[in-house]
Amino acid sequence: MSKKEQEQPAAENPEKLLHLKITEQKHWAAGIPAVKVAMVDIIQEAGFVRGMEGLFKMNKKDGFDCSGCAWPDPDDDRSPIAEYCENGAKALAEEATTKKLTADFFVRNSVFDLAKLNDYEIGKKGRIAEPVYLPKGATHYQPISWDDAFKKIGDKLNSLPSPNEAAFYTSGRTSNEASFTYQLFVREYGTNNLPDCSNMCHESSGVALTETIGIGKGTVTLDDFYDTDVIIIMGQNPGTNHPRMLSALQKGKRRGAKIIAINPLHEAGLMGFKNPQTVKGILGIDSHLADLYLQVKINGDMALLKALEKLLYQAELENPGKVFDHEFIQNSTDGYEAFLTSLKRYDLDELAHEAGVPLAQIKEAAEMLKDKSRIIVCWAMGITQHKNGVDTIKEIVNLTAIKGAIGKPGAGLCPVRGHSNVQGNRTMLIYDKPSPKQLDKLKEVFGFEPPREHGYDVVESIQAMHEGKLKVFFAMGGNFLSATPDTVYTAEAMRKLEMSVHVSTKLNRSHLVHGEEALILPTLARSDKDEINGEAQFITCENSMGVVQMSKGMLKPISDDLMNENQIVCNLAKATFGDRSVVNWDRYAMSYDAVRDDIAKVIPGFEDYNQRVRIPAGFYLPNAPRTGKFENKLNGTKIGFAITELPKHDIAADEYRMGTIRSHDQFNTTLYGLDDRYRGIHNERRVIFMNEQDMRKAGFKSREKVDLFNYYGGVERVARLFVVVPYNIPEGNTATYYPEANVLIPIDSVAEKSNTPTSKLVFIKIKKHEGV
Structure with missing residues (x-):
């Protein structure tokens, strides 16, 4: 054995650059380009016949569950053309490859x-x-x-x-x-x-929801999106991470719902959607989604929620009984007075500053919520992967509780799970x-x-x-x-x-x-035929909304030794x-x-499992909060209002907030390609998105090579050889792709109570790259 072979291999992706190409950021998601990209991927990996055979059965009632995200399939009719998204097709290509x-x-x-x-x-x-x-x-x-x-x-x-x-x-x-x-x-x-x-993902949701509403799951169904007044999307990028959610948002919007998007980056899938299964989508006519886009600082969500609650409380004082649902508060909650006392401590201007959102925009959001009670709040990793992730989710529960927006049709809590089961x-x-x-x-x-x-x-x-x-x-x-x-x-x-x-x-x-x-x-993969004694079998999965359904693979496995x-x-x-x-x-x-x-x-909830799961579309598991019943250890049969604090960040003058994100060409750690076309990044992943004002102050130019440093706990962590890309992101905030930047996430920087790594907020220093 040579000395070289005895060395340990690299723990990370090689610190080398490819050939970055930057194009204009998109303001809409999906459309015909998504169809083309998906088809190229599936044909290259699986071939036309095998690929099409799999696509026509993906997410169908007699087919197999996509191995990608956990967004639910419709209970009733499903698309005869394609009950999948671009990234679902890419996921199939990965596992159906020959x-x-x-x-x-x-x-x-x-x-x-x-x-x-x-x-x-x-x-x-x-x-x-x-x-x-x-x-x-x-x-x-x-x-x-x-x-x-x-x-x-x-x-x-x-x-x-x-x-x-x-x-x-x-x-x-x-x-x-x-x-x-x-x-x-x-x-x-x-x-x-x-x-x-x-x-590493929704543990913060499970902890927060179990302690407040009594179950660590969401409370809505897909049908609730079609008959609601307001949908709030926080810390989530559905265009890339849950693309089929866009169809539900579009349908809800067409039926009158307003959408409030809250995210540090302007994401294409929150701004517009060209549905490739509609004539308008094929013609390139997009459906506008977000009615209001609140571009918070990274981890500014808690301050924003408190500002919204304070504005709604002021509106309630001006019109008693018209803004808050006092019947719900009295019958279904505990700790309301303590919650109000805590809320009164905060100053609106300071909250807006901490959120990084102009107060006028927050007031606009409060106006959209003031007279409504059918409100759905969705969130993902942008909320959970922070030190205060559990408390932020409890504050989301507080907001829905004062509005009575939980436990009834068209309203509730929706943690959007990232992986299919x-x-x-x-x-x-x-x-x-x-x-x-x-x-x-x-x-x-x-x-x-x-x-x-x-x-x-x-x-x-x-x-x-x-x-x-x-x-x-x-x-x-x-x-x-x-x-x-x-x-x-x-x-x-x-x-x-x-x-x-x-x-x-x-x-x-x-x-x-x-x-x-x-x-x-x-x-075996999800799409593989699973035979025992010559008989095709099926497995079962549970989606984000508590539906358990069968999944039956149908492609011939690539090996007899699986x-x-x-x-x-x-x-x-x-x-x-x-x-x-x-x-x-x-x-x-x-x-x-x-x-x-x-x-x-x-x-519990799986009685007559074998019989019920054979019914097309499966069955819903019991979910007491969905029906307005709450039980937890702290407050018995009521939702406990949480008393939370604003996070305090001690940031040095030369430090930046950094959050890790996915590119559009990946699912979790699986990389489908090297492009992030919605953000205009092509053939490169070692990039850091920066505000142009920050770049000028620090003396960085577009495409400049830099090294990234984190010093949490007195330990130097380094991610070398990244390229600066100017982007629409708040000052003092940056974003990088994972897993390339995971080296900067400290092992002992975790969310309180859930112990989830704080991948959405670490503090970094950026220095010009030393080397060629």
């Missing part, structure tokens, strides 16, 4: 050499076609049989002094059935170390902090004593790896390294593991930064427990129906 990686590929390519590629290049190599193993000290992955792979993992788990020395991660793509058997295996093994992607994972008990009631039910049904001690979440898992407390890391999907914060720290942590295992469809950077031993277990996730769990359990298990894993492995029958015994 390119595959066999043993020969891994013989030709060392881990070190693969790590020199950027994430886009790694992901485009193709589907992993057989299990592979990286022995201790080896430079290349090599083929391994499924039986030997399970034996290695099982033996390793059995050798650990404590089950708590292993952690079991889950991405949002995992089905309800595999999630349930996965958590069952992990708890019978003896730990609650079940970190999942929720920890991330909400279902949590419903299936993928959680590091299960309740005693949930654990008691597992014990009652299965007869073993599940562990009661809380486990590690994502951030705690990384810290435990670093401290040598975790020896084995098992990931059910995802690209853990690229999704998590503080990339260098996380890579150092993962390299301290004795074994890392990834259940994956495609190669990613997490396979290249590994423990002493590493395995990749290739699994295994579905549920069978991977069952075989791992057999290899680990032998005859010790109280669970009939063979029964589960051969029948999704058997898994669903037992889910029905354990989890």
Whole structure:
């Protein structure tokens, strides 16, 4: 082995630039360009026949659920043309690709050499076609049989002094059935170390909503968008992250709804929408969306919400009983007087300054809300990934509570989930902090004593790896390294593991930064036909609005050596427990129906699961707040008004606020391409968007090369070789793409209570690049 091959591969994307091209920012999303881009992608990767076969079944009642975002499908009729968006087609292209990686590929390519590629290049190599193993000290992955792979993992788990020395991660793509058997295996093994992607996205929503309304989910249905008065969209970019939401916004607007958009960047998908399934959209006529666009500073949302509440309170004083819903406040809330006392402390001019929005615009928003009670508030990562993320969501609840805008048609709370079954994972008990009631039910049904001690979440898992407390890391999907914060720290942590295992469809950077031993277990994708004993099977998923429906893949898998996730769990359990298990894993492995029958015994709302999920479009899970019933530990059967504080930011004169964002050509850590055409960025990802005034003050020019620094906790974190791009963003604010800028997100900068990394706000210094 050469000295070079013994070196550890890079933890991050290579610090090199491509060939940036900048075009004018778009003011509308979708349209014919989206159709063209999607078709090119699907044909290049899957071919015309295979690609079209998949597209015509995506998100249909008898088809498969898109592996992208969790936006719900219509309950009634679905589009006969395309019940998917541009990025949904790109997601299908990724998994339906005919390119595959066999043993020969891994013989030709060392881990070190693969790590020199950027994430886009790694992901485009193709589907992993057989299990592979990286022995201790080896430079290349090599083929391994499924039986030997399970034996290695099982033996390793059995050798650990404590089950708590292993952690079991889950991405949002995992089905309800595999999630349930996965958590069952992990708890019978003896730990609650079940970190999942929720920890990094909507954990703040779950915590805030559980403490206020009694359930960690939203309260609206898709139909509510079609019959409402005002839709507020905060910290969310639906044009890129949830494109099918644009159709719902357009439909609601045509029926009279007003839209208030709140975001530090002017995003195309909030300004206009050219629906390619309408004549106007085909002709290039866009539907204007946002009636009012409030361009807040990064993390200025709390100040904005308080300003709105204060203005509405003033209007209520002028017209008693006409602005606030006092019947709702009296019957369904607690702590109203304390809330008002707290609100009176704030000065409107100061709140507007902290929000970064002119007071006149905030007054305009208050006017739009004053006489309305059918209000929907939507939010995503721009709200949750802050230190005060939980409190900001509680303030959103405060706003809906004073208006009585919750628990009735056309009104409510809508955290928009980012991954297609991330909400279902949590419903299936993928959680590091299960309740005693949930654990008691597992014990009652299965007869073993599940562990009661809380486990590690994502951030705690990384810290435990670093401290040598975790020896084995098992990931059910995802690209853990690229999704998590503080990339260098996380890579150092993962390299301290004795074994890392990834259940994956495609190669990613997490396979290249590994423990002493590493395995990749290739699994079926959503669109793949899943057959057991020659019979086609289906899985189930839960969307953002609590609908559980079937998903039935129909494309021929690219390899005969793939295994579905549920069978991977069952075989791992057999290899680990032998005859010790109280669970009939063979029964589960051969029948999704058997898994669903037992889910029905354990989890409320899944009674008659197998019968109800076979009804086209599935069924809604119980949601008490949707019907105006609230129950939480702090306030009993009422919503508790939260007393929150404005965040305080100590920013040095030469520091900037930075938030990480997606490009339009990516979904989470999967890069479909190198363009962000709505923002006018092409063939480059190492860019930093800056206000032109800030650029002039600092002496930066457009396209200038810079290095980015974060000094949180006295540690220097560096992201080198970025290109400055002038953009419409508030002064003192910047934006960068992830995962390239994740190296700047401190591991210990997290949201209070939810422990979510603060990826939407870190403070950076920008210096001219040192080097060629």
